Amino acid sequence: MDGLLDGVVVLDLTRVLAGPYSAMLLADMGATVIKVENPKGGDDTRSMGPFVNGSSVYYANFNRSKYGCTLNLKEPEGKEIFKEMVKRADVVLENYRPGTMEKLGLGYDVLREVNPGIIYGAVSGFGHTGPYSKRAGYDIVGQAMGGLMSTTGWPGGDPTRTGTPMGDVLGGLNLAVGVLAALVNKAKTGRGEKVDVALVDSVVSSMQNITMIYLAEGRIPQRIGNRYESTYPYDSFPARDGNVIIAAGNNKLYAILCRVMGRPELIEDPKYLNVKDRVANHAEMREIISAWSSQFTIDEVVKLLNDAGCPASPVNTLDRVVREPQIAEAREMFPEIDQPGIGRMKVTASAQKLTNTKSFPRKAAPLLGEDNESVYGRMLGFDGEKLARLKEQGVI
Amino acid sequence: MDGLLDGVVVLDLTRVLAGPYSAMLLADMGATVIKVENPKGGDDTRSMGPFVNGSSVYYANFNRSKYGCTLNLKEPEGKEIFKEMVKRADVVLENYRPGTMEKLGLGYDVLREVNPGIIYGAVSGFGHTGPYSKRAGYDIVGQAMGGLMSTTGWPGGDPTRTGTPMGDVLGGLNLAVGVLAALVNKAKTGRGEKVDVALVDSVVSSMQNITMIYLAEGRIPQRIGNRYESTYPYDSFPARDGNVIIAAGNNKLYAILCRVMGRPELIEDPKYLNVKDRVANHAEMREIISAWSSQFTIDEVVKLLNDAGCPASPVNTLDRVVREPQIAEAREMFPEIDQPGIGRMKVTASAQKLTNTKSFPRKAAPLLGEDNESVYGRMLGFDGEKLARLKEQGVI
Numbered sequence: 001m002d003g004l005l006d007g008v009v010v011l012d013l014t015r016v017l018a019g020p021y022s023a024m025l026l027a028d029m030g031a032t033v034i035k036v037e038n039p040k041g042g043d044d045t046r047s048m049g050p051f052v053n054g055s056s057v058y059y060a061n062f063n064r065s066k067y068g069c070t071l072n073l074k075e076p077e078g079k080e081i082f083k084e085m086v087k088r089a090d091v092v093l094e095n096y097r098p099g100t101m102e103k104l105g106l107g108y109d110v111l112r113e114v115n116p117g118i119i120y121g122a123v124s125g126f127g128h129t130g131p132y133s134k135r136a137g138y139d140i141v142g143q144a145m146g147g148l149m150s151t152t153g154w155p156g157g158d159p160t161r162t163g164t165p166m167g168d169v170l171g172g173l174n175l176a177v178g179v180l181a182a183l184v185n186k187a188k189t190g191r192g193e194k195v196d197v198a199l200v201d202s203v204v205s206s207m208q209n210i211t212m213i214y215l216a217e218g219r220i221p222q223r224i225g226n227r228y229e230s231t232y233p234y235d236s237f238p239a240r241d242g243n244v245i246i247a248a249g250n251n252k253l254y255a256i257l258c259r260v261m262g263r264p265e266l267i268e269d270p271k272y273l274n275v276k277d278r279v280a281n282h283a284e285m286r287e288i289i290s291a292w293s294s295q296f297t298i299d300e301v302v303k304l305l306n307d308a309g310c311p312a313s314p315v316n317t318l319d320r321v322v323r324e325p326q327i328a329e330a331r332e333m334f335p336e337i338d339q340p341g342i343g344r345m346k347v348t349a350s351a352q353k354l355t356n357t358k359s360f361p362r363k364a365a366p367l368l369g370e371d372n373e374s375v376y377g378r379m380l381g382f383d384g385e386k387l388a389r390l391k392e393q394g395v396i
Numbered sequence: 397m398d399g400l401l402d403g404v405v406v407l408d409l410t411r412v413l414a415g416p417y418s419a420m421l422l423a424d425m426g427a428t429v430i431k432v433e434n435p436k437g438g439d440d441t442r443s444m445g446p447f448v449n450g451s452s453v454y455y456a457n458f459n460r461s462k463y464g465c466t467l468n469l470k471e472p473e474g475k476e477i478f479k480e481m482v483k484r485a486d487v488v489l490e491n492y493r494p495g496t497m498e499k500l501g502l503g504y505d506v507l508r509e510v511n512p513g514i515i516y517g518a519v520s521g522f523g524h525t526g527p528y529s530k531r532a533g534y535d536i537v538g539q540a541m542g543g544l545m546s547t548t549g550w551p552g553g554d555p556t557r558t559g560t561p562m563g564d565v566l567g568g569l570n571l572a573v574g575v576l577a578a579l580v581n582k583a584k585t586g587r588g589e590k591v592d593v594a595l596v597d598s599v600v601s602s603m604q605n606i607t608m609i610y611l612a613e614g615r616i617p618q619r620i621g622n623r624y625e626s627t628y629p630y631d632s633f634p635a636r637d638g639n640v641i642i643a644a645g646n647n648k649l650y651a652i653l654c655r656v657m658g659r660p661e662l663i664e665d666p667k668y669l670n671v672k673d674r675v676a677n678h679a680e681m682r683e684i685i686s687a688w689s690s691q692f693t694i695d696e697v698v699k700l701l702n703d704a705g706c707p708a709s710p711v712n713t714l715d716r717v718v719r720e721p722q723i724a725e726a727r728e729m730f731p732e733i734d735q736p737g738i739g740r741m742k743v744t745a746s747a748q749k750l751t752n753t754k755s756f757p758r759k760a761a762p763l764l765g766e767d768n769e770s771v772y773g774r775m776l777g778f779d780g781e782k783l784a785r786l787k788e789q790g791v792i
Contacts, residue, residue: 004581004589021604029577044646048626049672050612057612058605058626108751125707127749130726135702138643140622140630141709147717149622149632151559152548159632159639159711161622162558163547169602170747173569178748178755180576181425185400185753187583193400194751201747204717204729206565208417208744209454214714215730215742216446216453221714226536226545226557230444230454234536236545236555243555247534250440276445306531311521313537315555318610318617321543321600330526333600334611346611348604351566351597352574353523355504355590357581359574 002357003030008183010091011036011082012066013073015043017139017165018123018199019095020062021172026091026179027065028350028359034089034375035063035366036082039070039394042368055341060365064337064347068366069375073104075395082106083114084380090186091119091179097136098128108194117186120194121179123171127198137199142167146203151210153223160223170202232278233257233285236315237293237301244293244301247311250275256310261292322346332360339364372396398753399426404579406487407432407478408462409469411439413535413561414519414595415491416458417568422487422575423461424746424755430485430771431459431762432478435466435790438764451737456761460733460743464762465771469500471791478502479510480776486582487515487575493532494524504590513582516590517575519567523594533595538563542599547606549619556619566598628674629653629681632711633689633697640689640697643707646671652706657688718742728756735760768792 008031012023020035020043027033037043045059072078083106086092092111094101101107101122108120122128125137143149143161153160178195185191204211210221213229221229226236231249238244248257251274258266266288272278278285293301298314305312316324327333331353334346352359376382376396390396404427408419416431416439423429433439441455468474479502482488488507490497497503497518504516518524521533539545539557549556574591581587600607606617609625617625622632627645634640644653647670654662662684668674674681689697694710701708712720723729727749730742748755772778772792786792 004577006581007584008580017605025573026577050609052612057608061604061608126722127727129749130722132722133726136643136649136705136707138630138645138707140624140632140641140643141707144632144641144709144711145717145720145723147712147714148559149711150713153550153556153559154553157550157553158622160549160556161632162562163544163549163617163619164603164606165624166558166562166602169566169604170569173566173573174747177421177569177572177576178750180573180580181400181422181748182750184404184576184579184583185402187580188403191752193753196749196751197747198727198749200723201727201729201745201749204723205744205747206562207560207714207717208457208565209413210560211714211718211744212453212457213446214718216448221559223559226554228536228561234534236536236540236557245536245540247532247536249534253532309532311532311534311537313540315540315545316543317546318543318603318607321541321603322607322610324541326522326526326528327541327596327600330529331523331594331597333597348601348607349597351570351593351601352577353525353592353594353597354574354578355592356587357589 004354004357005029005031008032008091009089010034010093011085011089013092013094015095016045017062018168018171019093021169022123022175023093024062024065025176025350028361029352033066035066035068036071037068037368039072039369039396042070046368052342052345055339057342057345060339060342060345061347063365064361065363066366067371067375068369069372070369070396072395073106077395079105081380081395086111086114086118088379089118090183091121093121095123098124098133112192116192117190118192119179119182119186121175122195123175123197123199125199127201128196139165139167139199142171142199142203145200147207147211148203151221151223154225155223157223167199167203170206171197171199174202174205227282231275232282233289235286237290239293239296239298239301241297243315244298245313245315246289246293246305253310254278256308257305260304260308260310335361337361337364340367369396400750400753401425401427404428404487405485406430406489407481407485409488409490411491412441413458414564414567415489417565418519418571419489420458420461421572421746424757425748429462431462431464432467433464433764435468435765435792438466442764448738448741451735453738453741456735456738456741457743459761460757461759462762463767463771464765465768466765466792468791469502473791475501477776482507482510482514484775485514486579487517489517491519494520494529508588512588513586514588515575515578515582516588517571518591519571519593519595521595523597524592535561535563535595538567538595538599541596543603543607544599547617547619550621551619553619563595563599566602567593567595570598570601623678627671628678629685631682633686635689635692635694635697637693639711640694641709641711642685642689642701649706650674652704653701656700656704656706731757733757733760736763765792
């Protein structure tokens with residue numbers, strides 16, 4: 001099946017999460033992504049769990065759909081080989097600490113000389129400019145510096161990170177957005193671009209409407225649990241067997257909720273008449289709804305409200321997520337790959353669902369150096385003898 | 397200054413957050429985004445706070461860089477006008493409940509007949525397929541259904557949403573990724589595409605390595621506070637005046653931390669020798685580090701560790717985020733616009749920092765119908781008389 005990015009060649013120097021996730025999105029849509037790893041062990045996540053049969057499923061998940069070659073960028077011959085590859089590529093992705101590529105003699109200024117149309121995409125903790133640029137910045141630093149942790153959690157409780165490395169995920173997505181926009185421009189003008197994305201900036205960009213509260217009102221948004229600043233009732237509520245989400249964020253949905261609760265008089269109650277009234281009186285509103293919801297199971301509340309047209313949902317643990325028919329079946333979010341060393345395994349799909357083409361895991365993740373022959377043979381015309389020498393000398 | 401998406405024409409039917417955020421990313425990079433609003437009040441966020449001088453800064457923030465026109469898509473003449481606009485556009489974006497565009501007679505199957513090259517981008521709660529498709533799905537439902545809430549928070553505590561509408565943000569980013577990939581393909585083949593993104597899928601995609609723990613080991617990831625499943629010490633720790641982040645996620649950084657703490661003997665201690673040992677003994681490791689960190693202020697810990705090369709960071713509240721020189725000055729994350737009715741105001745920039753072009757707020761957000769004359773006049777050739785009649789009849 002055709003992919004939207006068929007024919008786009010990406011050299012992927014990234015490791016661990018933010019960069020590999022970004023390149024994975026492109027590879028699932030058909031880009032030829034060549035993961036370039038150091039010959040001594042490759043991407044750190046090859047030795048990070050969880051493991052199956054001694055192989056990392058972490059690595060396999062983020063690097064499916066990609067090809068893999070090894071290359072030592074510290075060797076002069078390795079640098080020359082990389083430049084030859086850059087001549088034949090559209091995109092280079094890296095997530096080293098800023099300055100590393102320059103130290104290797106492979107910064108954007110060098111690579112654009114080699115190929116003026118090259119798109120250079122970098123994701124780092126703080127970005128390639130500014131006083132903190134050279135600091136290593138990891139996910140938790142992005143979540144903390146960008147303001148996300150200060151607003152996640154409960155009144156009186158500690159600042160809280162999200163349950164996934166959200167700084168890395170946001171960084172990877174923002175890098176993909178910038179690189180794809182640069183590819184759109186390149187198709188028209190032939191010109192390249194450097195796309196410099198920071199985890200911290202990506203988190204800051206995710207805080208738009210929360211930051212606006214401080215900028216407009218001078219009020220510092222606090223941790224307020226599961227309710228929202230802008231609307232109510234839109235929160236988690238107690239059910240007999242756990243927590244249930246009810247999202248009646250506007251007057252129409254609030255009226256449905258009141259009727260389902262058998263409390264139609266609340267619709268016209270001036271204390272709860274409009275969104276701003278319900279936000280102001282959220283504590284009392286919460287007690288009224290909790291008294292109702294706690295008589296039912298989670299599944300009963302979800303059914304009663306959704307049948308009437310008001311959004312409600314369970315708080316899924318991950319065993320429930322992977323079995324949810326809407327997610328696993330209809331949306332095909334957990335497709336399988338045949339991973340050498342691991343066998344048949346489920347991975348998490350990308351969220352782009354397409355009509356005329358498809359985004360999906362196109363192949364297993366590469367073993368270390370698995371595609372050296374085809375990459376260096378087909379792309380650069382190296383013969384068996386040369387490949388053997390390069391391997392012997394630790395260049396590939 | 398040139399933008400990467402100069403010349404790309406986007407018709408933006410979206411409201412509130414996920415869709416407008418996505419279109420904003422494209423507009424900041426130079427796409428001509430025409431926001432098409434209903435003539436009776438427009439986007440709901442025009443009447444949502446925070447307000448300055450009675451105008452919504454929420455709306456202004458997410459809709460800067462865009463043009464605005466009004467159009468009633470329920471009127472037959474409104475539908476015809478929209479189709480004429482689609483003939484001249486590259487992209488249509490919408491975030492209605494699935495089925496709404498079909499009911500209006502403006503679904504992808506109709507619009508692709510009008511313009512086979514059109515890229516149709518939709519973001520909704522559950523996506524356009526599957527048993528829950530027709531349910532309204534809001535941010536909190538995405539965070540709950542997709543597994544994020546179940547893993548955010550503290551042992552023994554409740555499932556916790558993130559401090560920003562992260563489901564909407566992830567949905568907007570994933571939509572932009574799909575639409576831009578479709579533009580890359582369109583530039584080569586002339587073909588259009590439908591990009592169908594769900595908030596729930598977007599959250600699921602953000603959980604990759606967490607979900608993999610369940611898929612590989614059968615263990616359901618729990619709420620574990622600020623530490624991570626895969627490495628330690630990489631957590632928040634007590635300082636004299638609050639919480640401080642220390643991210644010593646590998647052996648090299650751990651050794652730096654031990655030396656700064658004056659505890660070099662811990663480097664070789666078999667209990668903490670490698671990442672897996674430190675994860676296994678995280679509770680004891682935490683006590684050791686807390687005893688040290690609580691003697692200092694946040695700023696002292698941050699300086700001591702960063703000077704030695706180990707990542708550490710304060711947990712910024714939003715008043716600190718907007719003043720942080722790295723974020724506000726070096727990375728220009730809070731540029732200003734002149735918004736009619738509001739005046740000079742700060743907005744939050746996009747995270748794509750470019751070298752040859754620029755992503756930035758290109759203009760103020762439109763007043764309701766502000767660009768009717770130029771859109772319908774220049775794009776479709778309507779004269780003043782026709783515009784007056786359309787306005788009179790409630791079509792625009």
